[in-house]
Amino acid sequence: MKKLLFTLLGALLACSAAQAQIGIKGGVNAAVLDGQDINQKTDYQLSYHAGLFYVYNVVGPLSIRPELLYSVQGSEFKQGKADYETKLQYVNLPILFDLKLSKLHLQAGPQFGLLLTAKEVGTVVTGYDFSTSPPTPTSYGNVSGQVKDKYNSKDFSLCAGLELELAAGLRIGGRFNAGLTDIADYKDISSANDARLKNRVIQAYAAFQLGK
Structure with a gap:
């Protein structure tokens, strides 16, 4: 009896997945913080994303595709005295319009993000040789710590991308996320010269859709 119940439950879940058209996805991020009044050079860094979609x-060919990533x-x-990475971990909810053109999908829509953690890792200059001109850095110290209080907890972006259907539910795609929110949050200092940082993320991914 138990075996029959588990078999029926498995069949029900399989049918539900087929009707729901859910899927999983994951891939690579090339991310940077861009904006105004940044007195440092900012470079893209590689990271990753993963999650579910529905x-x-x-x-007809038009669908709505929410994701949880x-x-x-x-x-x-990078600047004269420091070289460090800022890693921001988000839970993102894109809600995309998906237009299917044969096996190619055009996607665009808004994305809402919630910041989980923020961390800085790198080095700063701690000593100089002032006998040279300009002074030469002689010693360095490590930077490592949580800096979530320097960033807004919410982010709003616009997304656009392409996705290509392959065999048996497998898909590959690319997407650009342009942040509209100034995520810098300076609680102790507020001036016109404060940096205004916005997320910019280029994504490449593979996805697998359950159901048809």
Whole structure:
């Protein structure tokens, strides 16, 4: 009897997955923090994202595709006295319009993000040789710590991308996420010269859809 119940439950879950058109995805991020009044050089850093998606058909080739993703973003900062990476960990919720053109999908829509953690890792100059001109750095110290209080907990972005259907539910795609929110949060200092940071993320991924 138990075996029969488990068999029926498995069949029910399989049918539900087929009807729901859910899937899993994961891939690579190339992320940077860009904006205004940044007195440092910012470079893209590689990270990753992973999560789930759901496809709801609206009419004909048009669907709505919400996703729930864990995404590591941030940037590499460089200036004369410091060289460090900022790693921002988000839970992101893109809600995309998906237009199917044969096996190619055009996707665009908003994304809402919630910051989980923020960490800085790198080095700073701690000593100089002032007998040279300009002074030469002689010693360095490590930077490592949580800096979540320097960033807003919420982020809003616009997304656009392409996705290509392959065999048996497998898909590959690319996407660009342009942040609209100034995520810098300076609680102790507020001036017109404060940096205004926005997320910029280029994503490449593979996805597998359950159901048809």
